[in-house]
Amino acid sequence: MTRQLSVFINGFGRIGRTLLRQILQNESQSAVKVVGINDIAPLETCAYLLRYDSVFGPLPLPVETGDRQMIIGGRPIPFTCEPDLRALDLRGVDVVLECTGKVRDRDFAEAGIDAGASNILISGPSEVADQTVVLGANEQDLGDARIVSNASCTTNAIAPLLRTIDLGLGISRAHITTIHCYTGSQPTVDQPGASLERSRAAAVSMVPTTTSALNQIFNVLPEFHGRLSVSAVRVPCISVSAIDATLQILEKPEGSFVEFLREAFADSTLIGLTEDPCVSTDFRSRPESLVIALPETQSIEQRQLRVFGWYDKEWGFSARMLEMAERLAARSR
Structure with missing residues (x-):
C-alpha cells in the first residue's frame, strides 16, 4: 500500500x-x-x-x-x-x-x-530556494533540491506553453501580456503604494503594472533570454486571469496552428483546450495551469501566432503545488 x-x-x-x-x-x-x-x-x-x-x-x-x-x-x-x-x-x-x-x-x-x-x-517566486521548478518546463532540474520554489501562477501558465511551441515550431520572438486579477497587494481605495499605478483602487480600474513572471521564466527557461518580453495589466476581477501571447514562429506547422495546438496538448494535464466561446468565470476551479481558448487563436501567414488562454491563478497553481509536493516526497521513498 x-x-x-x-x-x-x-x-x-x-x-x-x-x-x-x-x-x-x-x-x-x-x-x-x-x-x-x-x-x-x-x-x-x-x-x-x-x-x-x-x-x-x-x-x-x-x-x-x-x-x-x-x-x-x-x-x-x-x-x-x-x-x-x-x-x-x-x-x-x-x-x-x-x-x-x-x-x-x-x-x-x-x-x-x-x-x-x-x-x-x-x-511563489523565491531567490533563496535551491531551485525553481515549473512542471512542463524544467522539472528535470529538480535534482535533490530540498527547498524548492513553485514560481508564480503566471509563470506556470506561460512556461509550459512556450516550451512546447518552441520545441515543435521554434519561437524567434514573443511578447505576452498577462491580464491578471487584482490581489491583496493592491488597495481597495486610492492610497500611496509601491508605484503610482498600484496606488489606485484595485476594483475600479485596469492597472498596467510589472510582473515577476519574466524573470521567473528566464529562471526555468534560460534559452528565452533576448527572445521574450512580458507585461501585465491588473483588472477588476476577483478570480481567473488570462494571458495574451503573440509569437513569431520559425517553422510553419504542417496544418493550421489550431491543429498544431490540438495535437501538442491533446494528452496534457497542464495545458487544457476549449473550443467554446467562454468568459473568465467559466474557468473558476479549473486545475490546469492554462486553458487555451482555440476560438481566439489567430495567425498571419503562419509566421505570427496569437494564443489566448485562461487560468485560475489560485486553483491551478495549488494543483501544481500538490503535484510538485508528491515529486519531492517520492525521491526518498
Whole structure:
C-alpha cells in the first residue's frame, strides 16, 4: 500500500486555504494527509475563512474549532500560531507547503527543515530556494533540491506553453501580456503604494503594472533570454486571469496552428483546450495551469501566432503545488 504524502501548511491565506480545499475535495482518492496548519492569525478567523470563501463559495463540510485544532468534517487537524517553525516538531513531514509569502531570506526558508521536515515547497517566486521548478518546463532540474520554489501562477501558465511551441515550431520572438486579477497587494481605495499605478483602487480600474513572471521564466527557461518580453495589466476581477501571447514562429506547422495546438496538448494535464466561446468565470476551479481558448487563436501567414488562454491563478497553481509536493516526497521513498 502506498504511504500517504504527509504535508504541513505554513500560512493559511489564499493559497494555503485553496490547497486544503483541493485535498479535502479529492479525499476519497487522495494520498495526501495534512498533519498540521500554522498561521499567526487566530484559529477562529482561519476556520471562518475556510468555511466561507468569496471566490469558491462555502466549503461543503462542517468546519469547527477545538483546543488548538481545526475540525473539518469531523476530522481534527492540529493548528498552531507559531511565527518560527523551529519551535514545532515537524519530524515525519514530507513537505512543508510554505504559503506565508514571507520567505525573504534563507534562514526563514530553512526553518521547516530545522524543525525536522524533509522538504520545503514555496508558493511563489523565491531567490533563496535551491531551485525553481515549473512542471512542463524544467522539472528535470529538480535534482535533490530540498527547498524548492513553485514560481508564480503566471509563470506556470506561460512556461509550459512556450516550451512546447518552441520545441515543435521554434519561437524567434514573443511578447505576452498577462491580464491578471487584482490581489491583496493592491488597495481597495486610492492610497500611496509601491508605484503610482498600484496606488489606485484595485476594483475600479485596469492597472498596467510589472510582473515577476519574466524573470521567473528566464529562471526555468534560460534559452528565452533576448527572445521574450512580458507585461501585465491588473483588472477588476476577483478570480481567473488570462494571458495574451503573440509569437513569431520559425517553422510553419504542417496544418493550421489550431491543429498544431490540438495535437501538442491533446494528452496534457497542464495545458487544457476549449473550443467554446467562454468568459473568465467559466474557468473558476479549473486545475490546469492554462486553458487555451482555440476560438481566439489567430495567425498571419503562419509566421505570427496569437494564443489566448485562461487560468485560475489560485486553483491551478495549488494543483501544481500538490503535484510538485508528491515529486519531492517520492525521491526518498
